[in-house]
Amino acid sequence: MAALHRRTEQRHRTSAEILAFHAGKLRSWLDAPPPAGCRPAFTAALRSALGNAGILLTLLDDQNQVALSTAAGHDALIARDAEFVSGEGPATDAVVSGGTVFAIDDMLSDRWPHYAPTVRRAGVRAVFAVPLQQPISCVGALCVLERKPVITDTLAAATDRVADALARTVLLPSPQTPEVSDPLRLFDETSYQDVVHQAAGMLSVRHACSPDDAVALLRARAFADGTLIEELARREVQDGTGLD
CATH class of the missing domain: 3.30.450.40 (GAF domain)
Incomplete structure (x- = not known):
């Protein structure tokens, strides 16, 4: 005790x-x-x-x-x-x-x-x-x-x-x-997941695929290019060039 x-x-x-x-x-x-x-x-x-x-x-x-x-x-x-x-x-x-x-x-x-x-x-x-x-x-x-x-x-x-x-x-x-x-309110400075899922939503509409497949596309491009996935997602959200 x-x-x-x-x-x-x-x-x-x-x-x-x-x-x-x-x-x-x-x-x-x-x-x-x-x-x-x-x-x-x-x-x-x-x-x-x-x-x-x-x-x-x-x-x-x-x-x-x-x-x-x-x-x-x-x-x-x-x-x-x-x-x-x-x-x-x-x-x-x-x-x-x-x-x-x-x-x-x-x-x-x-x-x-x-x-x-x-x-x-x-x-x-x-x-x-x-x-x-x-x-x-x-x-x-x-x-x-x-x-x-x-x-x-x-x-x-x-x-x-x-x-x-x-x-x-x-x-x-x-x-x-x-x-x-x-408890998640303690971490409201975090926008990492938000921007990735926002970009995935845009990609799923553009390429007629599921959001999960769109996330997979972002992950594959980030891995192939050696780029941060957050950077790709922000480019996709800002001007649609995340996968270009």
Whole structure:
């Protein structure tokens, strides 16, 4: 019982630290004279808790489909895109297996032959992903990426701690007020999925195909050209040249 109470205490302390950091950034942003730049991203608070390593957070919906994928750090942005385009990677494996995923250097290529070349070109040499486990399901994964071929014990422990706090406190809506405690509202800075699906809708009309096939077209072109899929999607939305 003592161990359980200590675990619960740690969970709530970690959640409070992350939320307090984010609240402080929001307060500074609101108090700054306009224009104050973009609204601070909640993902930045997670990154701060992990020593500013690149991080990728993936959340699932009720159908076990990706509802949101957000990243902090240039390497993580590239890794997010590579995982979406290739359909493989540490976050995907952590969600499917429900267990921790770890790989460094050549292990990356051995495990994910399509994902690894892109992230290694970006300088990533180690990845560590932890599933976000709630009492009855896995709701996503938290992945950290390093430019050194090592994940330290300190970083691994911090990632476990943050993932546990996210899954068991931050991402749990209040049963009393679910309409105002939707955890996805914390991430409303994210437009990655929105622009991809908007472009897919336009392509499905133009080519008389299903939205899923249109997403597949974007993924194939991004993989073939070595281009970020978000960039292709934005071009498609802006002037219809995403697949040109």
